[in-house]
Amino acid sequence: MLHSSGGRPQNPRGLLIAEVAQATQRLADAGVPSPRFDAEELAAYVHGVKRGELHLVADSDFDARYWEAVSRREAREPLQHITGRAFFRYLELQVGPGVFVPRPETESVAGWAIDAVRAMDVAEPLIVDLCTGSGAIALALAQEVPRSRVHAVELDEGAYGWAAKNVEGSRVTLHQGDALNALPELDGQVDLVVSNPPYIPLTEWEYVAPEARDHDPELALFSGEDGLSTIRGLERTAHRLLRPGGLVVIEHADTQGGQVPWIFTEDRGWADAADHPDLNNRPRFATARREVP
Numbered sequence: 567m568l569h570s571s572g573g574r575p576q577n578p579r580g581l582l583i584a585e586v587a588q589a590t591q592r593l594a595d596a597g598v599p600s601p602r603f604d605a606e607e608l609a610a611y612v613h614g615v616k617r618g619e620l621h622l623v624a625d626s627d628f629d630a631r632y633w634e635a636v637s638r639r640e641a642r643e644p645l646q647h648i649t650g651r652a653f654f655r656y657l658e659l660q661v662g663p664g665v666f667v668p669r670p671e672t673e674s675v676a677g678w679a680i681d682a683v684r685a686m687d688v689a690e691p692l693i694v695d696l697c698t699g700s701g702a703i704a705l706a707l708a709q710e711v712p713r714s715r716v717h718a719v720e721l722d723e724g725a726y727g728w729a730a731k732n733v734e735g736s737r738v739t740l741h742q743g744d745a746l747n748a749l750p751e752l753d754g755q756v757d758l759v760v761s762n763p764p765y766i767p768l769t770e771w772e773y774v775a776p777e778a779r780d781h782d783p784e785l786a787l788f789s790g791e792d793g794l795s796t797i798r799g800l801e802r803t804a805h806r807l808l809r810p811g812g813l814v815v816i817e818h819a820d821t822q823g824g825q826v827p828w829i830f831t832e833d834r835g836w837a838d839a840a841d842h843p844d845l846n847n848r849p850r851f852a853t854a855r856r857e858v859p
Contacts, residue, residue: 589609589632593636598640608648608649611648612629612632612635613632635648644667646662652667654673654676655706657702657709659700659705660728661700661728664725664728665727666700668700671817671844671846671850672703674851676702679760680707683714683758688757691711691713692715693707693757693759694749694758694760694807695707696719696763696803700728701720701733701738709736717739717740719742719743745763745803746796749807754809755809759807759815760816761814761815763800763817794825794826798829801830804816810856810858811855814830814856815853817850818849818850823849824849827840836855837857839854840852840853
């Protein structure tokens with residue numbers, strides 16, 4: 567026969583779930599784009615569990631620091647700055663103030679690059695990631711193309727520090743310097759150049775989400791009046807670095823679809839310039855092949 571304990575469970579577990587619901591509403595009211603996900607991710611981070619395990623946290627284990635984290639997110643501090651981590655494909659990266667937080671749409675860029683390199687008839691492909699930021703794309707390529715030789719370039723000192731933490735122990739060779747004149751020792755040898763450069767027009771500053779505008783480095787966001795200044799420079803760098811037949815992959819804003827492929831023209835030594843959609847079917851990155859003489 568079961569004995570009652572006054573009708574109350576011995577280890578109540580409903581408090582955190584109720585707090586997450588309240589936090590979700592607060593974040594939604596603050597304009598956070600993914601309020602439930604962020605509320606759950608912060609709860610998981612503070613309590614040291616996975617998002618799918620929140621219901622297992624006993625009421626007695628509720629940590630009031632959760633509300634401190636929610637307040638920071640409510641003020642539009644990036645979720646990844648609060649947790650100190652960002653997920654990108656199969657990677658968990660260290661991020662924080664001073665480095666661009668990798669976005670999900672960039673996973674499509676990395677995925678195309680990985681498939682393209684795998685399809686090459688090259689034993690040990692040579693890859694350069696320009697404007698590497700946290701090192702996300704470079705590390706994904708190094709991890710998913712095991713025999714690749716990957717070089718990553720970052721100019722900003724703060725971002726370089728984060729990239730150095732992330733690439734430690736990996737096969738990525740990190741360089742601090744300007745992407746527009748980087749790695750002359752590799753001229754004409756590289757199989758693939760990839761970049762997620764700054765591409766927001768200076769005129770769009772007021773429309774940028776607070777998480778990016780107030781927390782990502784300006785150097786990683788803005789690039790001239792039309793947003794294409796850096797990409798024009800990267801076109802020249804990529805042509806210099808690539809071997810004949812090598813490929814370039816450049817991320818751009820969805821509003822720049824159709825503009826970027828025109829930078830990689832035949833009269834500048836390119837072939838097969840094309841735009842590609844992200845997972846939301848919005849134009850997200852351009853590719854081109856260095857012409858074979």
